[in-house]
Amino acid sequence: MQNRGMKKWRPFATMPEQYIGLQEIINKQAEVPQPFLTEDQMEKMNFTLIEALHTNKQVYLTYYKNGQRITETGFIQFVDSLGNLFVFIDEVFELKNKMRLSELIDVHFT
Template sequence: MPKPLLTEEQMEKINFTLIEALHTHKQVYLTYYKQGQYITETGFVQFVDSLGDLFIFIDEVFELRNKMKLSDLIDVRFI
């Protein structure tokens, strides 16, 4: 699958949702693009660096700390 191109509005919505999740400690569904696939995981946002294209989340299943590029995100939604 090709990586989808997000609009500026979609990217802003993702950023706002990540920052809200970070400050409220709410759990989110993260959908991201990796090696031609769309992957959805559930977790908690721990860190967001919009300028550095980086965020860190803790996944719900294994409680692992995952560093990811913001540019790989396709969607973020609250549970």
């Protein structure tokens, strides 16, 4: 008796469009709405960003992007409250990331 291995599953790989469509549906179901922040929460985040900028402390950043909440660790390099953006350096890849302040959900020190 001989094992057929992966030959058995080859007929199901003939429709890649189906897999793409199913993955899109799964991703849409995993999306979460962007949370609404109060003025007090935004002010507290602003103070934390400015303190992290001046003291060069590491922070946890939670932000909203493409229907997902993403948390990263990094260092704040630049904050522009009037321009609604900030720049942080990612701890893992040490890359500079520009982001809008409106995408930010939470900031706290490690």
